Amino acid sequence: MRIDYDPAQCDRDTFYRLLTATVVPRPIAWVSTTSAEGTDNLAPHSFFTISCVSPPIVQFTSVGRKDSLRNIEDTGAFVVNFAPEPLFEQINATATDFPRGISEFDAVGVAREASLRVKPPRVAASPVALECELHSTVRLGDSTVVFGRVVHAAIREEAVVDGHPEVTRLAPLTRLGKNEWGTFGGVREIARVPYKQWQEDEEDAPR
Incomplete structure (x- = not known):
């Protein structure tokens, strides 16, 4: 038995809550921008992913016309800052709807x-x-x-092991549904099987 939802019959907020509770966990783009007037803005956006590797392009979605979007349209630049668990309260605080012209960096103390x-x-x-x-x-x-071409990446030394960012040192924070957030729980590794190897394994399997 399933419960059926028709987006055409649901109000916007109901379906928003459904989507954000089921498309989980979502990485967070903690986006910093500067307005044309020179005010620095900082806000988390949880509709975020990689779009392309060559050239390197990342994307995030502004739900509504927020200051991050307006500043990027005006200036053409932004920074995606990784959202780690130790900064949980600051990240959440920068989601406050401060009036335009107030810097979240200053208001929150980032x-x-x-x-x-x-x-x-x-x-x-x-x-x-x-x-x-x-x-x-x-x-x-x-x-x-918003699609942004990555022109520079900067990673703290202590987060790198053998030349590669180490997830346990990054301690990623993610968004779930409602007011829920996710923290890093562990890693499971499994290699992808090339089709040729798949065929060989099938041929060698006992009948």
Whole structure:
């Protein structure tokens, strides 16, 4: 037995809650921008993923027209700061709907550091920063998907093991449904099986 939901028959908020509770866990883009007037903005966006590797492009969705989106449209630059578990309360606080012109960095007490290639600052305590230039945007209903070309990546030394970011040191924080957040629970590894190996295994299997 299943419960059926028809998006055409549901109100917007009901289906939003359904989607955000089932498409989980979602990584968080902690996006820093600078307005045309020079105010630094910082906000978490949980509709976030990689779009392309060559060239490197990441994407996040602004649900509604938030300051992050307006600043990126005006200046063409932003930084995706990795959202780690130890900064949980600061990340949540920067989601507050501060009036335009108030910097979340200052209101919440988040330390900045200068970026290398773009004007918006990085979050100093974040283990990874992806500096991006605006590639394009796509409007979808009440939301806008922002595509950013990564022009520089900066990773804290202590988060790297053998030249590779180590997930236990990154301690990723994720979004779930309602007011729920997810923390890192562990790793399971399994290699993908090439089709040729699959065929050989099938031929060698006892009959």
